[in-house]
Amino acid sequence: MTERVVVVGGGVAGLATAYRLLTSAGGAAPPEVTVMEAGDQPGGKVTSVQVGGLSIPAGPESFVSRKPWAAELCRDLGLGDDLIAPDASGAFLWTERGLVRYPPDAPFGIPGDLAEVFRWPGVSRSGRRRAAQDLVRRARRERTDESLGSLLRRRLGDEATDAAVAPLLGGLFAGDVDRLSVQATFPELAEWEREQGSLIRGAQAVRRMLRDMGPAAGGPMFLGLSGGLERLVEGLVESVGAGRILTRTPATRVHRRPDGFAVEAKRRLAPADAVVLATPAFVAADLVSEVAPNAVASLRGIPYVSTAVVLSVYPPGTADSLPEATGFVVPVGKAPMTAATFLSRKWPQPSFDDRAVVRCFVGGAGAEDVLDAADEDIVEAVSRHLAAVVELPPAPEVARVVRWGRAMPQYEVGHLDAVAEIEGALPPGIFVTGSAYRGVGLADSARQADDVAKRILGGEPADRGRELAWTD
Ligand SMILES: Cc1cc2nc3c(=O)[nH]c(=O)nc-3n(C[C@H](O)[C@H](O)[C@H](O)COP(=O)(O)OP(=O)(O)OC[C@H]3O[C@@H](n4cnc5c(N)ncnc54)[C@H](O)[C@@H]3O)c2cc1C
CATH class of the missing domain: 1.10.3110.10 (protoporphyrinogen ix oxidase, domain 3)
Known part of the structure; x- marks a missing residue:
């Protein structure tokens, strides 16, 4: 009987799993769910930073609409009326002759x-x-x-x-x-x-x-939330209950117990009938080394690359300089950035006024060496290349680099077999989910959350929820 579930990782994958566990039990009482999150706040990569007094997304800013699960999650959380389509559509390609649509x-x-x-x-x-x-x-x-x-x-x-x-x-x-x-x-x-x-x-x-x-x-290819995707995180936290989410609580190991498992964090043990690992795969590898040693190599075998985003705010009067499109992509090695999003076109905000706001991606497979440079050099190189293809000043008014180390899992040839192998090597009651496995975007994280919750709840109906009881 699954009475207590510990979810490790409070990104969207972990929070959505917790939410589905608490709300999908049908007539039965839901299990007691605890989310352990290593960081100061829940949400994982869904976060914004301040750049020149503006709040700019440093991670995801939208999700694909052809995969309906993220939008469904928003609707279930009561955010359906806040789903918005981008203001711009279409993208450009970087070529030797400038941007082409x-x-x-x-x-x-x-x-x-x-x-x-x-x-x-x-x-x-x-x-x-x-x-x-x-x-x-x-x-x-x-x-x-x-x-x-x-x-x-x-x-x-x-x-x-x-x-x-x-x-x-x-x-x-x-x-x-x-x-x-x-x-x-x-x-x-x-x-x-x-x-x-x-x-x-x-x-x-x-x-x-x-x-x-x-x-x-018809319909947009991407959807966002008015007020930003943090609203999805806020909605999840509110529904799951902040009291069930332990921040600054990095899990270090899952142990086997005669009656299930215990998740170790901060030198204490939290008993659990089921454990959901919604962390990067290389973290999950360390966590399961005792309970599923045969899964460790395959978990570690999922490679990750590092990226960064350069968030640039241009002076007033520059907004119209950006073409009406969501942004552009760049062939490998042709510019320091791999892609750019025209945020002030795609998601205009009253706070942006008439300033161009652009987000450029740097790093990624084959280009991680760009990240060795100092922030100011990255900003300079990216701004210079932007100004070469778009009517923008040579430098933004203010810019900020947000680095995402080992952030993007690489689905290399044979990835799905490796995931099946990992799942096969986990004992019943231990689950992995999140962007490392069956889809890198938020929509896939939402779908996997449904799947994992159904598998956990699929057993016998659970008893009344219990408080998380730490045992030393
Ligand atoms: C720059 C960037 C832009 C992106 N843009 C988009 C986009 O526009 N649309 C889209 O759909 N996707 C986008 N993605 C992908 C998207 O961010 C991921 O699909 C999604 O956030 C993954 O959620 P997650 O919960 O699996 O992982 P994360 O958000 O990485 O969450 C994992 C959590 O686990 C925690 N953790 C790690 N170790 C431990 C531990 N030992 N104990 C407890 N907690 C731990 C971490 O602190 C983190 O909070 C983007 C990614 C990046 C890097």
């Missing part, structure tokens, strides 16, 4: 017909000719995993891959397309090849389907 209806940036391939912005004439061969090349039929790069290069050639598609797809994971797993990132691309024989035809089929759906297919 991705065709608005090109799924994953891939053109849906031959005419578009021969107009493909940012790709040379020979690169376009090679990409067009996608329509006639034999399709790979095997269902085994491969790298995104291997699939894209085989179908579209190296140039279109590196200059146009990889910046968009790799960028979401701060990853290297030649290492990222197709199955764990964009499995639909493999399906397009298998079923349509070509990525261009796959993109065409998606576009046709969306057109056939008419207005029902």
